[in-house]
Amino acid sequence: MAVTPPEAASPDAAGQSVGYSVADGVAVVELRRPAAGNALDAALRSGLLAAVRRVAGDGESVRAVLLTAQGRNFCVGQDLKEHAEALERGPASAFAVVRAEYNPLVEALHALPVPVVVAVEGACVGAGLGLALCADVRVASEGARFSTAFTGIGLAADSGLSLSLAQAVGPSRAAALMLLGDRFDAEDARRSGLVHRVVPDGQAAAEGLALARRLAAGPTAAYGEVKALLRYAAAGAGLSGVLEREAAAQERLGATDDHRGAVRSFLAKEKPSFEGR
Numbered sequence: 001m002a003v004t005p006p007e008a009a010s011p012d013a014a015g016q017s018v019g020y021s022v023a024d025g026v027a028v029v030e031l032r033r034p035a036a037g038n039a040l041d042a043a044l045r046s047g048l049l050a051a052v053r054r055v056a057g058d059g060e061s062v063r064a065v066l067l068t069a070q071g072r073n074f075c076v077g078q079d080l081k082e083h084a085e086a087l088e089r090g091p092a093s094a095f096a097v098v099r100a101e102y103n104p105l106v107e108a109l110h111a112l113p114v115p116v117v118v119a120v121e122g123a124c125v126g127a128g129l130g131l132a133l134c135a136d137v138r139v140a141s142e143g144a145r146f147s148t149a150f151t152g153i154g155l156a157a158d159s160g161l162s163l164s165l166a167q168a169v170g171p172s173r174a175a176a177l178m179l180l181g182d183r184f185d186a187e188d189a190r191r192s193g194l195v196h197r198v199v200p201d202g203q204a205a206a207e208g209l210a211l212a213r214r215l216a217a218g219p220t221a222a223y224g225e226v227k228a229l230l231r232y233a234a235a236g237a238g239l240s241g242v243l244e245r246e247a248a249a250q251e252r253l254g255a256t257d258d259h260r261g262a263v264r265s266f267l268a269k270e271k272p273s274f275e276g277r
Helices: 042-057 080-089 091-111 127-132 161-169 171-180 186-192 204-216 220-234 239-254 257-267
Strands: 018-023 026-031 064-069 116-120 123-125 137-141 145-147 197-199
Touching: 018 042, 026 042, 026 204, 042 091, 064 204, 080 091, 091 127, 116 127, 116 204, 123 127, 127 161, 137 186, 137 204, 145 186, 161 171, 186 197, 197 204, 220 239, 220 257, 239 257
Parallel strands: 026 064, 064 116, 116 137, 123 145, 137 197
Antiparallel strands: 018 026
């Protein structure tokens, strides 16, 4: 399901591989290669990275992001036809893309200070799963299906999946999923904590957009601090370091208009309104 009309989206340099639009504080980034299952070829990877960097450059106009896709599938992972052609030129050439393109994309998504919501329909496989796990909130349709897939073609993992999957479902389950490569459905993903909400087929994008709009109307600075604290803790920080980071974050947020206004609203028994500053 597309949530952005074609005329509202900006094509990337390679054509229409990735849609980008901003409305109501939400940047919608849409994969647009449905006939290929949104397989990640060079144009799609380039367009995605450009879109994520554009989010970062749009400043206060973007307060949340929705990552979604056209067609029946979210993303089936790396375009294997393109990969096979690269292998013919030599393995070093084929795998240079990991450091040159996948790693910067994953790092750029993780670095976004605003909440990121992903909406998954159909297949979410390999690097596509890695992209989905870059999001803070994940919505999936009932028919969504997931797989790490890498060992099925004799590879390990990329796109940060070794870390993000273990964080989402725990090290033991992540090991089984990565070694065996078994598919799992949306309900399995919800029970394990990988997906936060399951909706009827065809409704993931609409639900994701609703959640993104809700987040865009919230305390943007607080969300950014929450994301930074979680990243710091996930990197193995000790309790003392986390406590100090939390204290510093609270001091910064205490100086924001959103915090002071919310306190006044609470005391007046009114619903707070957040302006993102």
